[in-house]
Amino acid sequence: MSSEDGLTVTERTRLRRLREYGSHRRADLDAVLGAGFLCHLGVLVDGSPRVIPTGYGVDGDTLYLHGSVAARSLREAPQTEVCVTVTHLDGLVLARSVFEHSFGYRSAMVYGIPRLVTDPEEKLHGLRVLTGNCAPGQWDYARRPSRKELAATSLLALELTEASVKISDGPPDDGDSPDAALGLWAGTVPITTVYGRPLADPVLPPGIEPPEHIAALEGRTPGA
Amino acid sequence: MSSEDGLTVTERTRLRRLREYGSHRRADLDAVLGAGFLCHLGVLVDGSPRVIPTGYGVDGDTLYLHGSVAARSLREAPQTEVCVTVTHLDGLVLARSVFEHSFGYRSAMVYGIPRLVTDPEEKLHGLRVLTGNCAPGQWDYARRPSRKELAATSLLALELTEASVKISDGPPDDGDSPDAALGLWAGTVPITTVYGRPLADPVLPPGIEPPEHIAALEGRTPGA
Structure with a gap:
């Protein structure tokens, strides 16, 4: 080792x-x-x-x-x-x-x-x-x-x-191989992987909006 | 079995x-x-x-x-x-x-x-x-x-x-639990996972465009 x-x-x-x-x-x-x-x-x-x-x-x-x-x-x-x-x-x-x-x-x-x-x-x-x-x-x-x-x-x-x-x-690494002539x-x-728009639970009472840390996910890549 | x-x-x-x-x-x-x-x-x-x-x-x-x-x-x-x-x-x-x-x-x-x-x-x-x-x-x-x-x-x-x-x-399945009152x-x-725009190999000679089956991938979800 x-x-x-x-x-x-x-x-x-x-x-x-x-x-x-x-x-x-x-x-x-x-x-x-x-x-x-x-x-x-x-x-x-x-x-x-x-x-x-x-x-x-x-x-x-x-x-x-x-x-x-x-x-x-x-x-x-x-x-x-x-x-x-x-x-x-x-x-x-x-x-x-x-x-x-x-x-x-x-x-x-x-x-x-x-x-x-x-x-x-x-x-x-x-x-x-x-x-x-x-x-x-x-x-x-x-x-x-x-x-x-x-x-x-x-x-x-x-x-x-x-x-x-x-x-x-x-x-690809065949750009300098004979195949390049083909x-x-x-x-x-x-x-790419992205978050979409948050979707509320259907039983959620009206008026409860997603908090900022959830709303901010939309369009972002997980881990990025 | x-x-x-x-x-x-x-x-x-x-x-x-x-x-x-x-x-x-x-x-x-x-x-x-x-x-x-x-x-x-x-x-x-x-x-x-x-x-x-x-x-x-x-x-x-x-x-x-x-x-x-x-x-x-x-x-x-x-x-x-x-x-x-x-x-x-x-x-x-x-x-x-x-x-x-x-x-x-x-x-x-x-x-x-x-x-x-x-x-x-x-x-x-x-x-x-x-x-x-x-x-x-x-x-x-x-x-x-x-x-x-x-x-x-x-x-x-x-x-x-x-x-x-x-x-x-x-x-989520806690919509009917006591936690719903929180x-x-x-x-x-x-x-979601999507294909982006095809990116040509930098050594590809000019004038060779991606064929239709590759160009058509952009914006699509793998397997969809």
Whole structure:
């Protein structure tokens, strides 16, 4: 193992492909994690992998994530590793050849043995971090969890020690290959994700407008 | 195990949570898979789960997906199950209480033992299906894979037999709870994903315009 700027480089986080920009820099990891709030959590359940979409939030070196299935699998096999993957799809990379087609993306994979958060104070803190990332401003606006609700929530904590980041954002790389002579169009098609206009709950009494932190989301990109 | 409209219901695909709409209907699975092209593939590597973002395409009862890491793990442990998860994030569900916050989403999980596609004819067919889903029109427009490129591509096939679908698309469900009296705004904030304007490769000679199937993507939602 070698280390570079805070993240441990192991066999599985070593980056193999050259056409992508791979990184073990903590700043790149923070950038990818900070640009979203939905991850795909891989856990072992009865010996087979299960991939669960769930929300997350980062506080310093700790990734907090929701997960009842994961919590259950963790209780059954406490020392089992998980993999948390966060992917931002940025576009299609359309090359001259089918073979060189790919996606523009930023992704991070975090590995480790998660900890089930049981201390009520840390749980409240972790949920605050998670809510702040998934729904900014709502922790201060909405009713906070009761003791009973807190007990009914499964929160996991994963330390940001073993991780890798991959970023692919260039044009197709067959522009200097013999295929360039084919005269075909090649380039990228960006993909963007944006918030739309807030839609009130149909049973909301008239006269209650969305607060500023919600109204301000419209037209913005999550995490931007 | 029981079966409903084509998909096998097992302990892990049985749907537990009531506030979401769960389904084992094949039509719902097809709808979720048909609305995207990026999945998260969970495989076992050295006994731990790894979650890899990759492209996919569906042909009848077969899900084809790219995956060199998965192919490697499959060679090492041929009878190991994988989990393929496809998630479409449709919005934030902002409730009166933090506890009732959630996401609007559509997701599918497909389980099974994948098959490494080695027959060149099926490989070509599978890649055509995959390309047709990820980059419609490009199979007929771009240069198709050579024999050598085909050999360098790892393609997996997974049968659509064991799967579950979850859809969450309503307003927050605390509109009839005591929290409704708090007078807080509650509702949803939609999240949409759209293609932007095609961006030519900087080394593309002038005068080559994007073909109609690429130009037509702008403003559209992937899979819509």
